[in-house]
Amino acid sequence: MKLGMLTACLPQLSLEQIAEWAAARGYEALEVAVWPGTGGRDFEAAHLSVAGFGQREADATRALFQQHGLELSALAYYENNLHPDPERREEIRTHLRHAIDAAAALDVPYVGTFIGRDWNRSVAQNLAEAERVIPPLVEYAGERGVKLLIENCVMEGWHPDGYPGNLAYSPELWEWMFSLDLYLNWDPSHLTWIGIDPVETIAPYAERIVHAQAKDVELRPRDRTRWGHFGPAVDRSGNPWDMGWWRYRVPGLGQVDWPHVVDRLYEAGFTGTLSVEHEDPVWGGDETRVKQGLDIAYRTLRPLLVG
Structure with a gap:
């Protein structure tokens, strides 16, 4: 198992700058963000320009990772493959193919993405649509020796009422998506706040957990008594990602039992990358604090890994 990090938390830095810093801090792998860089959100970082990615770019990227002794564990383009706007959906599909090519x-x-959801339709309608939309993408990737990863993020901010906006948030839905030959980028933080014990989900699905995210979550149950699990309902005009009773943290500052998680991953035979996904608002806001948060995550997780 390697300890890595997702580069999306440092959108203002180049991949060269991140690789140099991460290697110096002891990280072993990078999960590289490859959004087009047009969305403006932190997690839409563009650290590789995958459109028109050719041999020259591939050689330069390999040389960079070799120089710093890092592994490139996956490319990350987490977008809504069931977006209700046909034009936007086609843009996403086109860019996902570019990511696969790169x-x-x-x-x-691996290339990571989301199932997504058309929030105007029921879950059943979305699953039927996904069974039409997703297989051609899986086939395109497979022909190029690439597997598509789906992260189990709830993506509640995509839904106008705070309901799940990515239909891959539970083991029930994992079983469905595995039938489409998709794989899982397993993240315990999302499972924790929706009431699923993450540790109990590792062994049954170990064959499909080929990459893992290391993100923690801090729960505030007393605040939940006002809104319930799905957050504010009367007024969601502010931040649609603020559910009012929980927030993401870097590993070690929330409720996830990391010693038990890592131990169970080892027991299940996991040999992939445990990739820190930094979305902690306390250790965010500027480059210095983000890096401090990544240092906290490293100090939490590194002693748990063998070697």
């Missing part, structure tokens, strides 16, 4: 050129085994 991964193939780099011999990177």
Whole structure:
């Protein structure tokens, strides 16, 4: 198991700058953000320009990772593949194919994305649509030796009422998406706040957990008594991602039992990358604090890994 980090938390830095810093801090792998860089959100960082990615770019990227002794664990483009706007959905599909092409050129085994959801339709209607939309993408990736990863993020901010906006948030839905030959980028933080014990989900689905996110979550149950699990209902005009009773934290500052998680991953035979996904508002806001948060995550997780 390698300890890595998702580069999206440092959108203002170049991949070269992140690689140099991460290697110096002891990180072993990078999960590289490859959004087009047009969305303006922190998690839409563009650390590789995958559109038109060719041999020259592939050689330069390989040389960079070799220089710093890092592994490129996956490319990250987490977008809504069931977006209700046909034009936006096609843009997403096109960019996802670019990401797959770049991964193939780099011999990177995984590209991460979301199932997503059309929030105007029921879950059943969305699943039927996904069974039409997703298989061609899986086939495109498979022909190039790449597997598509789906993160189990709830993406509640995509839904106008705070309901799940990514139909991959529970083991029930994992079983469905595995039937489409998708794999899981497993993240315990999302499971924790929706009431699922993350540790109990590892062994039954170990064969499909090929990459893992290391993100923590701080729960405030007393605040939940006002809104319930799905957050504010009367007024969601502010931050649609603020559910009012929980927030993401870097590993070690929330409720996730990391010693038990890592131990169970080892027991299940996991040999992939445990990739820190930094979305902690306390250790965020500027480059210095983000890096301090990544240092906290490293100090929490590194002693738990063998070697």
